[in-house]
Amino acid sequence: xxxxxxxxxxxxxxxxxxxxxxxxxxxxxxxxxxxxxxxxxxxxxxxxxxxxxxxxxxxxxxxxxxxxxxxxxxxxxxxxxxxxxxxxxxxxxxxxxxxxxxxxxxxxxxxxxxxxxxxxxxxxxxxxxxxxxxxxxxxxxxxxxxxxxxxxxxxxxxxxxxxxxxxxxxxxxxxxxxxxxxxxxxxxxxxxxxxxxxxxxxxxxxxxxxxxxxxxxxxxxxxxxxxxxxxxxxxxxxxxxxxxxxxxxxxxxxxxxxxxxxxxxxxxxxxxxxxxxxxxxxxxxxxxxxxxxxxxxxxxxxx
Amino acid sequence: xxxxxxxxxxxxxxxxxxxxxxxxxxxxxxxxxxxxxxxxxxxxxxxxxxxxxxxxxxxxxxxxxxxxxxxxxxxxxxxxxxxxxxxxxxxxxxxxxxxxxxxxxxxxxxxxxxxxxxxxxxxxxxxxxxxxxxxxxxxxxxxxxxxxxxxxxxxxxxxxxxxxxxxxxxxxxxxxxxxxxxxxxxxxxxxxxxxxxxxxxxxxxxxxxxxxxxxxxxxxxxxxxxxxxxxxxxxxxxxxxxxxxxxxxxxxxxxxxxxxxxxxxxxxxxxxxxxxxxxxxxxxxxxxxxxxxxxxxxxxxxxxxxxxxxxxxxxxxxxxxxxxxxxxxxxxxxxxxxxxxxxxxxxxxxxxxxxxxxxxxxxxxxxxxxxxxxxxxxxxxxxxxxxxxxxxxxxxxxxxxxxxxxxxxxxxxxxxxxx
Numbered sequence: 001x002x003x004x005x006x007x008x009x010x011x012x013x014x015x016x017x018x019x020x021x022x023x024x025x026x027x028x029x030x031x032x033x034x035x036x037x038x039x040x041x042x043x044x045x046x047x048x049x050x051x052x053x054x055x056x057x058x059x060x061x062x063x064x065x066x067x068x069x070x071x072x073x074x075x076x077x078x079x080x081x082x083x084x085x086x087x088x089x090x091x092x093x094x095x096x097x098x099x100x101x102x103x104x105x106x107x108x109x110x111x112x113x114x115x116x117x118x119x120x121x122x123x124x125x126x127x128x129x130x131x132x133x134x135x136x137x138x139x140x141x142x143x144x145x146x147x148x149x150x151x152x153x154x155x156x157x158x159x160x161x162x163x164x165x166x167x168x169x170x171x172x173x174x175x176x177x178x179x180x181x182x183x184x185x186x187x188x189x190x191x192x193x194x195x196x197x198x199x200x201x202x203x204x205x206x207x208x209x210x211x212x213x214x215x216x217x218x219x220x221x222x223x224x225x226x227x228x229x230x231x232x233x234x235x236x237x238x239x240x241x242x243x244x245x246x247x248x249x250x251x252x253x254x255x256x257x258x259x260x261x262x263x264x265x266x267x268x269x270x271x272x273x274x275x276x277x278x279x280x281x282x283x284x285x286x287x288x289x290x291x292x293x294x295x296x297x298x299x300x301x302x303x
Numbered sequence: 304x305x306x307x308x309x310x311x312x313x314x315x316x317x318x319x320x321x322x323x324x325x326x327x328x329x330x331x332x333x334x335x336x337x338x339x340x341x342x343x344x345x346x347x348x349x350x351x352x353x354x355x356x357x358x359x360x361x362x363x364x365x366x367x368x369x370x371x372x373x374x375x376x377x378x379x380x381x382x383x384x385x386x387x388x389x390x391x392x393x394x395x396x397x398x399x400x401x402x403x404x405x406x407x408x409x410x411x412x413x414x415x416x417x418x419x420x421x422x423x424x425x426x427x428x429x430x431x432x433x434x435x436x437x438x439x440x441x442x443x444x445x446x447x448x449x450x451x452x453x454x455x456x457x458x459x460x461x462x463x464x465x466x467x468x469x470x471x472x473x474x475x476x477x478x479x480x481x482x483x484x485x486x487x488x489x490x491x492x493x494x495x496x497x498x499x500x501x502x503x504x505x506x507x508x509x510x511x512x513x514x515x516x517x518x519x520x521x522x523x524x525x526x527x528x529x530x531x532x533x534x535x536x537x538x539x540x541x542x543x544x545x546x547x548x549x550x551x552x553x554x555x556x557x558x559x560x561x562x563x564x565x566x567x568x569x570x571x572x573x574x575x576x577x578x579x580x581x582x583x584x585x586x587x588x589x590x591x592x593x594x595x596x597x598x599x600x601x602x603x604x605x606x607x608x609x610x611x612x613x614x615x616x617x618x619x620x621x622x623x624x625x626x627x628x629x630x631x632x633x634x635x636x637x638x639x640x641x642x643x644x645x646x647x648x649x650x651x652x653x654x655x656x657x658x659x660x661x662x663x664x665x666x667x668x669x670x671x672x673x674x675x676x677x678x679x680x681x682x683x684x685x686x687x688x689x690x691x692x693x694x695x696x697x698x699x700x701x702x703x704x705x706x707x708x709x710x711x712x713x714x715x716x717x718x719x720x721x722x
Contacts, residue, residue: 084325111677115675
């Protein structure tokens with residue numbers, strides 16, 4: 001029982017991360033009906049910028065004196081960095097291809113993904129980069145179950161980000177413009193919503209969330225690697241598809257489910273094949289229910 | 304040119320500043336708490352110079368300022384084209400063949416190895432070309448079938464001592480079955496789903512090979528795979544290299560022949576039609592599932608055969624040879640060369656395999672360049688280096704006057720011609 005609860009907590013932590021990444025896929029899909037293959041690389045870039053900033057603060061000695069402030073600053077700067085990166089990527093690899101075939105855009109996105117991955121490798125080295133480990137030692141014990149402070153922070157941060165995104169999309173003018181663009185580009189253009197700007201913004205928001213997830217994964221596992229974006233990218237994509245691609249609520253739910261399945265699969269079935277479970281879910285969802293559990297194009301929740 | 308430049312300098316400047324802003328955190332913030340600018344600026348200046356030269360050339364070419372250089376070149380090219388078109392095609396083929404057959408006579412083992420590598424990638428590129436170029440399905444797990452072929456030979460040889468020549472058709476068959484198994488559930492999906500699911504399948508196969516130790520010997524792989532025999536003759540290492548080279552030449556010729564025939568066949572035309580418009584195609588009575596599955600299975604068959612030769616060539620295989628990056632390399636070959644074009648794929652393989660081989664100093668930048676090539680090709684020249692001409696109907700007619708009569712009476716004999 002304790003084992004089960006412990007796994008449940010781990011599953012929620014991981015699931016929240018997948019949900020954050022999956023949102024980027026689903027939002028971009030909502031506005032341009034394309035899968036952003038380079039999205040996993042935004043996540044990896046987030047992990048790297050996070051480690052760079054945190055080690056910089058640690059080197060200056062700020063991390064010991066003001067840990068919370070350093071962490072908050074790193075999160076904010078990383079998210080901004082990833083947003084700017086995504087806007088650049090969108091301008092280079094997506095915008096010139098608006099009128100091309102889907103295959104052309106897919107290939108260009110894939111090329112961008114390979115490019116970014118190797119750019120990270122060339123600038124940061126092939127080997128793992130370790131996060132400053134003195135942050136978030138210890139945790140709270142409930143009987144046999146331990147919840148570390150780090151996990152609490154991650155779940156809290158994820159919830160804050162998800163609520164923030166929901167507010168942005170459903171309560172603000174920008175969110176309304178995004179939903180309008182997702183529904184009908186021509187019509188929203190007629191009421192003076194610039195679809196180019198909205199698409200850029202969508203990329204930026206999605207990448208910002210992925211960047212936050214990157215920093216959290218770095219803190220959680222202690223290190224980052226240049227190719228870390230590949231597998232979580234596919235798993236988060238599976239989450240987006242599971243929830244119904246284009247559907248924000250679905251992506252959050254799908255992320256948590258994929259995280260749970262991975263943790264429980266690894267815990268109870270086989271640890272070696274933990275990466276396979278997400279693929280199996282992805283393939284079976286696409287085969288049996290391609291619209292996902294929440295449905296693909298519910299107009300209200302589409303961005 | 305000035306006009307063009309005015310339009311483009313602003314986004315270009317913003318873009319370069321953007322790049323500087325993105326580069327600096329990666330290169331300029333150090334873990335010891337110091338900041339530096341020199342390194343970022345140097346790297347950025349290199350990129351800036353490179354892109355500025357490319358941009359200037361592009362603009363000059365567009366506005367015709369390069370006419371001084373390009374017009375004589377065009378003249379030369381036209382002259383060349385006129386003289387070469389007088390020579391019948393078979394002469395070129397014979398010349399190429401003679402060169403290919405004589406190649407081992409005046410080269411060393413290293414050069415032969417590289418040439419075999421190029422040939423392997425030509426075959427893989429042509430196989431993938433069936434799936435992507437002709438049928439228009441983005442298959443990102445192509446390397447898995449290559450792995451299936453290689454492991455089939457290695458395992459059958461290890462456990463049952465089966466020889467290369469027995470395993471070759473067997474591996475091709477198994478790869479085809481694998482293609483059908485993976486292809487069948489994915490065919491209902493749209494292009495982008497198909498891409499990510501094939502990617503997932505490719506990873507699953509690699510993970511199985513890596514983790515199922517009793518079956519595939521895990522990450523340590525299988526060593527001492529025998530080279531192909533030649534009627535029981537024992538060969539030295541040098542002779543075996545040459546022999547595999549000739550085998551690959553044979554396979555490439557066979558592949559080119561088959562793909563060329565397929566392109567012009569009923570099923571090839573069905574693939575191209577499906578690529579262009581699925582619904583119209585189904586309305587014309589083409590079985591979508593069967594046609595797509597055939598493309599998938601045929602592509603996989605080729606990968607399986609080449610996989611066997613790869614295993615025999617290196618005599619050692621492990622799952623690390625079958626990662627997604629290999630798929631990406633083959634994909635860039637097809638994309639660079641021109642999707643659907645045989646000559647294009649061959650040229651693409653030569654460029655992408657030979658260049659990194661002889662530019663060892665830049666080998667770190669290899670994958671970076673591959674990624675950049677894919678983006679640049681898609682933005683500026685989506686058809687690839689050698690664009691496949693679109694097939695069009697041409698009606699035979701003696702004089703313009705009686706075209707309608709011709710169509711009415713001999714419409715059935717209208718032949719395909721490339722225009």
